[in-house]
Amino acid sequence: MRGYLARxxxxxxxxxxxxxxxxxxxxxxxxxxxxxxxxxRAAVQHPETIASMTDYYERTFGLDLPVWQxxxxxxxxxxxxxxxxxxxxFPAPVSQVVLDAVPxxxxxxxxxxxxxxxxxxxxxxxxxRSRWLDNVALPxxxxxxxxxxxxxxxLLAWGFGVxxxxxxxxxxxxxxxxxxxxxxxxxxxxxxWVLPFLSLFLVALGGWAIGMRNLIIYExxxxxxxxxxxxxxxxxxxxxxxxxxxxLPQITGLALQLGTILGGALVTEIVFAYPGLxxxxxxxxxxxxxxxxxxxxxxxxxxxxxxxxxxxxxxVLVDPRTRTGLTGATA
Amino acid sequence: MTATxxxxxxxxxxxxxxxxxxxxxxxxxxxQGDVRETLYFALRNPKVLIGLxxxxxFLLLGLLGPLFLRHAPMDxxxxxxxxxxxxxPFGTTTFGQDVFAxxxxxxxxxxxVGLLGGGVAAVIGMTIGFVAGYRGGLIDELLNMLTNVVLVxxxxxxxxxxxxxxxxxxxxxxxxxxxIFTWPWVARAVRSQTLSLRSRDFIxxxxxxxxxxxTILRREVAPNMYSYLFMTFVLxxxxxxxxxxxxxxxxLGPTNAMSLGLMMNQAVQWSALHLGxxxxxxxxxxxxTLIVGSLYIMNVGLDEVFNPKLREM
Numbered sequence: 296m297r298g299y300l301a302r303x304x305x306x307x308x309x310x311x312x313x314x315x316x317x318x319x320x321x322x323x324x325x326x327x328x329x330x331x332x333x334x335x336r337a338a339v340q341h342p343e344t345i346a347s348m349t350d351y352y353e354r355t356f357g358l359d360l361p362v363w364q365x366x367x368x369x370x371x372x373x374x375x376x377x378x379x380x381x382x383x384x385f386p387a388p389v390s391q392v393v394l395d396a397v398p399x400x401x402x403x404x405x406x407x408x409x410x411x412x413x414x415x416x417x418x419x420x421x422x423x424r425s426r427w428l429d430n431v432a433l434p435x436x437x438x439x440x441x442x443x444x445x446x447x448x449x450l451l452a453w454g455f456g457v458x459x460x461x462x463x464x465x466x467x468x469x470x471x472x473x474x475x476x477x478x479x480x481x482x483x484x485x486x487x488w489v490l491p492f493l494s495l496f497l498v499a500l501g502g503w504a505i506g507m508r509n510l511i512i513y514e515x516x517x518x519x520x521x522x523x524x525x526x527x528x529x530x531x532x533x534x535x536x537x538x539x540x541x542x543l544p545q546i547t548g549l550a551l552q553l554g555t556i557l558g559g560a561l562v563t564e565i566v567f568a569y570p571g572l573x574x575x576x577x578x579x580x581x582x583x584x585x586x587x588x589x590x591x592x593x594x595x596x597x598x599x600x601x602x603x604x605x606x607x608x609x610x611v612l613v614d615p616r617t618r619t620g621l622t623g624a625t626a
Numbered sequence: 627m628t629a630t631x632x633x634x635x636x637x638x639x640x641x642x643x644x645x646x647x648x649x650x651x652x653x654x655x656x657x658q659g660d661v662r663e664t665l666y667f668a669l670r671n672p673k674v675l676i677g678l679x680x681x682x683x684f685l686l687l688g689l690l691g692p693l694f695l696r697h698a699p700m701d702x703x704x705x706x707x708x709x710x711x712x713x714x715p716f717g718t719t720t721f722g723q724d725v726f727a728x729x730x731x732x733x734x735x736x737x738x739v740g741l742l743g744g745g746v747a748a749v750i751g752m753t754i755g756f757v758a759g760y761r762g763g764l765i766d767e768l769l770n771m772l773t774n775v776v777l778v779x780x781x782x783x784x785x786x787x788x789x790x791x792x793x794x795x796x797x798x799x800x801x802x803x804x805x806i807f808t809w810p811w812v813a814r815a816v817r818s819q820t821l822s823l824r825s826r827d828f829i830x831x832x833x834x835x836x837x838x839x840x841t842i843l844r845r846e847v848a849p850n851m852y853s854y855l856f857m858t859f860v861l862x863x864x865x866x867x868x869x870x871x872x873x874x875x876x877x878l879g880p881t882n883a884m885s886l887g888l889m890m891n892q893a894v895q896w897s898a899l900h901l902g903x904x905x906x907x908x909x910x911x912x913x914x915t916l917i918v919g920s921l922y923i924m925n926v927g928l929d930e931v932f933n934p935k936l937r938e939m
Contacts, residue, residue, distance in 0.1 A: 309771065310778045317784060325791045434923065441864065441919035443871045445890060446911025453899050453907070464899065551777065551811065558782035562872050566894060577876060580790055588790060592783045599780045 299617045303607045307600050314596045318589055319369045378590035383582040389590035393575065397594070399467050400571035403488060404560045407495035408549070415503025416545060420538050422504065423511035432504060439501030444559035448494040448566035455490060462490050467570040491567045499556055506548055510541035543614055550606040553599050664853075667931045674931065677924025684917050688733030699728040699884040710905050717905035720896045725889075729909050732886035736867055736917065739801045739885075743866030746805025748812060748859045755816025756843045760824055766817075773813045781807030782869065789878035797880050800873065804866050812858050819851050853932035860925050864918040871914055886910035 331349070353359045360368070372378075378389035422432040439447075456464030468474065468483050514520060514537035523533045564573030572591055579588035611617045668674045697703035704714055706722040716725035758769035785803055794800045823829060824847075832846045848855070873879055874887025875894075893899075893907035 306771065306774045307778065310775045313775055314779050314784075317779075318787065321787050322791050433926070437922040437926070438915060438919040441868075441917075441922055442915045443868055443875070443887070443890075443911055445872065445875045445894075446907075446915065449890065449894065449899065449907050449911065453904065457899050457902065554780035554782055557780055558869075558872055561782075562875055565876065576786060580786075580877060585791070589787070592787055595783050596780060600778065603778055 299611065300607070303604065307604060311596070311600055315370070315373065315593065316366075318593055318596075319366060322585060322589070373593075378593065379586035381584055381587045381590075383578055383584040383587055389586050392587060393572070393591050393594050396570060396572050396575050396591075399569060400560055400564065400573065403492045403495055403563070403569070403571070404556065407492055407499060407560075408553075408556055411496045411499035412503050412545070412549060415500045416507045416542070418500075419504035419507025420511050420534070420541070423508045424515060429508070433508065436501040436505045436508075439497060440505065442498055443562075444494065444498050445562040445566050447498055448491070448563045451490050451494050452566055463487050464490065465568040487567075487569070491563050491569050494563050494566075495556070495560055498559060499552070502552070503545065503548075506545060507541060510544055511537050514538075514540050543610075546606060546610055546613065550603050553602055557595060557599065664931060668928070671927040671931055673923050673927025675927075677920040677922075677927060680916055680920035681924070684733055684913065685737055688730060688737055691730035691733070692727075695724070695727045695730065697724040697727050699723065699731040701727075703727075707901065707903060716909050717903070719892070719906055720898070720901070720903070725906055725909065728884050728889050729886070729913065731884040732889055732910060733913060735797045735880070735883050735885040736870070736914065738797045739804070739870040740863040740867040740917075742798055742801035743804040743808070743870065744859055744862035744864075746802055747809040747862045747866070748855070750805065751809035751812025751858075751862075752816050752848075752855060754809070754813040756820055756847060758813065759817035759820025760839065760843060760847065762821075762824075769813070770817070773810045773817075776807065777810035777814070779807070782872065785869070785873060786876065786878060789873060793881070794873075794879065795881050797870075797883050797885070800870055800880050801866065804869050804873075808862060808865055808869070812862065815858065816851070816855070819854065820847055823847050823850060853928070857925050857928055857932075860921050860928070864921040867914060867918055886914055 358365070376390055378393070381387050381389050381392050384392055418432060419436075422428045452464040455461045463469070463486055467487055468480065469487075474480065511534070515533070520533050520537060523536065560571070561573035561576055563569070564571045565577050568574060572595060575587060575591045578584070579591065700723060702722045703724045704718045704722045706718060706720050708714055708718045708722075710717045714724050714726060716729055718724060719728075754769050754773060758766045758773075784807055788794075788803055789800075794803070820843075829842065829846055832842050837845075870879070870885070871887035871890075874885045875891045877891055879885055879888050879891075887910070889910040890907055893903070893910075898904075898906040
């Protein structure tokens with residue numbers, strides 16, 4: 296077990312370094328000179344002013360240092376929790392802006408992920424080898440997974456929001472309310488939460504159901520199932536074993552899917568103008584606020600890595616083979 | 627990277643149990659008969675047929691449609707906000723642009739990004755998977771580490787950074803970036819299958835005959851998993867389309883082309899929802915859903931074609 300976790304930790308550590316490095320490197324590959332561009336935007340003519348402005352910007356962003364030192368400074372700032380200052384919401388620090396938005400994103404993502412996983416797995420397990428359910432559930436499942444997240448979000452917003460008027464379609468809470476601890480505010484928050492949650496939940500649901508259905512079918516074909524059947528074990532028992540074995544790849548799948556669902560959450564939030572990380576990403580892009588963009592995305596990467604780690608620990612608890620040092624999961 | 631994974635990942639896991647996704651060692655020599663038999667079953671499988679018809683229908687529409695259109699996608703061609711009519715089958719936007727013309731142009735980008743993005747990811751993933759699985763040892767360790775790192779990085783996030791900073795001017799460029807971040811699960815699956823094939827007798831025999839690694843992989847290993855590789859490509863194709871649509875929707879798509887994601891972006895941006903212009907935002911999403919959904923359903927059918935065990939179902 297220690298070997299398994301050590302290996303995982305190594306992978307995540309390495310991934311973190313790679314992600315941070317990419318985050319640092321990509322802006323520096325940008326065509327053109329950003330400092331020149333910022334100076335040009337100020338539209339000054341005087342050569343001395345241009346020179347001193349260039350100098351100022353280069354010092355502010357630490358661009359006058361050698362590249363390796365810039366890189367180390369980036370890491371140092373990162374560990375101080377300093378992600379820079381937002382240009383869009385000047386002078387708010389990026390870390391504060393991001394922390395304010397995180398609860399909204401987590402609020403729709405975590406319930407959507409967990410519920411879709413649980414419900415999808417049970418629907419998929421029921422559908423496997425049941426001709427009637429399979430013929431209905433399978434095509435629907437495939438069409439739902441094939442939906443672009445934002446399209447389902449648009450449809451829900453249009454249908455339940457604009458056309459029927461059941462739910463609000465924009466914002467995290469009513470624009471007339473001030474965030475506070477009260478029942479009316481909580482209710483309002485909940486109303487705004489329903490549609491983003493639902494669209495995320497539905498798209499993810501189809502994938503889990505299909506995955507589970509396929510896995511159960513494979514498991515029911517395997518030797519142990521046939522052996523149990525030959526011994527005369529009741530169908531229910533065989534299916535129970537099949538289900539438990541099929542859970543393991545689904546847990547791994549949960550880790551693999553995190554990035555996708557997260558991308559889905561970002562675009563869903565944009566459709567509903569939900570005040571989470573997705574809206575931050577959009578605003579940052581529209582306002583050319585690169586500090587905010589990078590800070591947000593770095594946060595997202597860290598979140599995904601942590602979640603992966605949690606899933607790995609769950610895997611150790613669920614699959615005894617990883618505990619005894621046998622190769623249960625592919626590291 | 628996209629919704630393909632719940633369907634694909636279990637396949638990858640199952641691939642470790644020999645015989646499940648069906649690399650059968652005896653195949654490979656009677657290729658022509660195999661192709662004919664595969665076609666025989668494929669063309670009699672309703673899932674494959676339906677999927678194929680829908681996908682090819684959209685492809686034809688994308689390829690031939692622009693020849694019959696009178697307006698360019700961005701032209702201010704007609705009255706603003708007109709509902710579907712004989713002149714404008716999908717209606718017009720708030721600016722009087724022809725939605726059908728945009729849709730047809732968007733279909734082209736959609737297929738292009740699927741083909742190229744899926745292609746790039748397939749080539750990288752299969753190469754790494756084959757080499758890692760066949761060579762083993764240190765090379766395997768290193769490639770495996772690389773695969774795991776790219777697998778855990780949320781690719782969509784990196785794509786946002788790349789597109790925001792470096793800019794994406796064309797669809798092929800976007801496809802290339804998407805391909806670079808979606809190959810890991812392919813590499814994993816191909817590696818585990820290659821591992822199980824490596825110790826078979828016919829591979830040993832090929833090695834004894836003194837041919838190079840590349841030849842063995844190409845002529846002995848790959849043919850035994852052609853069916854699996856083809857299905858992988860279909861999934862990657864659909865995945866690239868979905869990823870590209872999300873990026874376009876955020877406004878990070880190619881700047882010189884119309885795409886279905888961009889249509890949705892503009893529809894939301896110009897409040898088509900509140901104005902009730904359903905003909906503006908329903909077609910692009912429906913097009914993507916039908917294309918990608920048909921690909922997935924076709925894949926289930928192909929699974930039944932390639933894997934006789936599933937056929938009686």
